[in-house]
Amino acid sequence: MDFDKNRKIALRELSESLSNINEKEAGEFLDRLLKSRRIFVAGAGRSMLMLQAFAQRLRHLGKESYVVAETVTPAIGKGDLLVVASGSGKTGGVINILKLAGKHKADIVFITASSSPSPEKTVSLIVTIPGVFSSRQLMASLFEQTLLLFCDNICLALKGRLKVSETQMRKNHANLE
Amino acid sequence: MDFDKNRKIALRELSESLSNINEKEAGEFLDRLLKSRRIFVAGAGRSMLMLQAFAQRLRHLGKESYVVAETVTPAIGKGDLLVVASGSGKTGGVINILKLAGKHKADIVFITASSSPSPEKTVSLIVTIPGVFSSRQLMASLFEQTLLLFCDNICLALKGRLKVSETQMRKNHANLE
Amino acid sequence: MDFDKNRKIALRELSESLSNINEKEAGEFLDRLLKSRRIFVAGAGRSMLMLQAFAQRLRHLGKESYVVAETVTPAIGKGDLLVVASGSGKTGGVINILKLAGKHKADIVFITASSSPSPEKTVSLIVTIPGVFSSRQLMASLFEQTLLLFCDNICLALKGRLKVSETQMRKNHANLE
Amino acid sequence: MDFDKNRKIALRELSESLSNINEKEAGEFLDRLLKSRRIFVAGAGRSMLMLQAFAQRLRHLGKESYVVAETVTPAIGKGDLLVVASGSGKTGGVINILKLAGKHKADIVFITASSSPSPEKTVSLIVTIPGVFSSRQLMASLFEQTLLLFCDNICLALKGRLKVSETQMRKNHANLE
Secondary structure, three states, rough: HHHHHHHHHHHHHHHHHHOOOOOOHHHHHHHHHOOOOOOOOOOOOOHHHHHHHHHHHHOOOOOOOOOOOOOOOOOOOOOEEEEEEOOOOOOHHHHHHHHHHHOOOOEEEEEEOOOOOOOOHHHHHHHHEOHHHOOOOOOOOHHHHHHHHHHHHHHHHHHHOOOOOOHHHEEEEEEEO | OOHHHHHHHHHHHHHHHOOOOOHHHHHHHHHHHOOOOOOOOEEEEEEHHHHHHHHHHHHHHHHHEEOOOHHHOOOOOOOEEEEEEOOOOOOHHHHHHHHHHOOOOOOOEEOOOOOOOOOOOOOOOEEEOOHHHHOOOOOOHHHHHHHHHHHHHHHHHHHHHHHOHHHHHHHHHHOOO | HHHHHHHHHHHHHHHHHHOOOOHHHHHHHHHHHHOOOEEEEEOHHHHHHHHHHHEEEEEOOOOOEEOOOOOOOOOOOOEEEEEEEEEEOOOOHHHHHHHHHHOOOOOOEEEOOOOOOOOOOOOEEEEEEEOOHHHHOOOOOOHHHHHHHHHHHHHHHHHHHHOOHHHHHHHHHHOOO | OOOHHHHHHHHHHHHHHHHHHHHHHHHHHHHHHHEEEEEEEEOHHHHHHHHHHHHHHHHHOOOOEEEEOOOOOOOOOOOOOOEEOOOOOHHHHHHHHHHHHHHHHOOEEEEEOOOOOOOOHHHOOEEEEOOOOOOOOOOOOHOOOOOOOHHHHHHHHHHHHHOOHHHHHHHHHHOOO
């Protein structure tokens, strides 16, 4: 089944893709996460699922996070950060959310693979994951994998900056599973 | 299509079912909601959807609520209230959650149609919605309708007790839709 | 806690609101459900939760249904029916979905409380739930309650038309709960 | 922020973890996916999100997939495959689902990091992701990353076996976003 070949393709692509992320953009993303009151995430399809994994880890780190369109998500406002991801940079529903968040004075970080995304002017920071369109994997898999790994790296850095212990993180983890 | 006949059946059943709820149980439920730090809801299928509607309204009223198994749900603990609903009173996944919540010292309210539910001894209050099994509607529809209306009635009472204004409720409403 | 008073208010309002639905609109909704290949539902907040309850019941009745933005939802197309609900008739995300569904040639039913909704011209049928704005209940509760009851009535009629037995419905019910 | 260091740690760990997966187990997983009528996924927390990403991709590949506890999930039965993931191999809710699926004669694949998981005897295949407990990343991140990449590799192999074109996959993709 060429499992070994597929594995190598994925790892090589992911390694290159992760390295392509601008370290300055990553650093600015980290700063915005640290100074935000609450963090909201939004996206579509598999990108959304990766951001949900990010939002869940942020809770473990003690940051108050929410997923747009989940049941208990409150109103966003000044001091809050919205993190959106869209490979194409053009997903209609995501653009609609961006506009609304800007209207409500939220800080916005837009993670995309596109060199010409169509975000509103209200976006504070664009984090580009370049080069994923030439992937040999299925559809936007490489974008989604890179998004997960990138956010996990950011969380590892956050842990150090927030000085959260492993013990505390385990205490913050859902316990009705 | 007998739309008018169906409508009358549903309304008559719902009216009777709502009236069957013990006012003392309702009052105790309200008290537990008021004194709890945070409120978690859990269930399966359509009962779960009704409790999600309840959790969302609690947020509008300024109460911190969470849905078990959604992305950002934290660890439950002492001072928190878990509200579970199960028509049959025997849903396996729900019973599993009850046990865990008891272990973590949460207060538990169990809403059920069963006269002999199988909850753990840790349940603090059982709210019974009696008589729904003889419904002429589909499956557990009457239980679910009564659950929605009952929780909406409770929220109306909560609004008075918490002295929340309509304006404040609208401010608490999600604004990225 | 005025539980008894609240109960009566809710039941009286709901009874009136359900009666206000035009029987011809209900009949046409039923016909469109019967002839559609697959049914998709979309909305925001508590209206969405009520439509999810509807989608789940449709599955019990043997109709292939999907919830927009859930994990496994396929592409919509000709022969499919999209059911959307918005009390105000103006929810931005919902309007965006309407536009896309129209582009993909889906049949569209729009359930709303508004006498002047802003749907695209592609909407095939508007079902109006009139008079809910004067409700004494919280926010759009009356719209949401009426939506649940209305869809449950429609499902009861569907059962007769599709000649599905209770036994078959129970077999179609999720069994990993 | 040590972003570059974290990136290298994650990639090195992921590369090793992916290589640790037994190719025979992967091949057998692929075979079971191919011969199954429908595929259901279940898990908790971030592992669940990774399996949801898998279920979504399966739909793109034309396989009928469902997520346990989502709105439209039907009853599982003979001929269906349940894929569950649990790092610890001991998540209570997951074990409950395993039992039920076994009772309903479903084929079961259990993906875990544990060398002594506690699955029911009904599990047909265990895919082990070994060595993730010594990770320097946060909590079970390495398990979750490996799970995503592994399932993506499996999907790449599936595409070849099912002879699905990129064009067809794009047609299967949700179009109301």
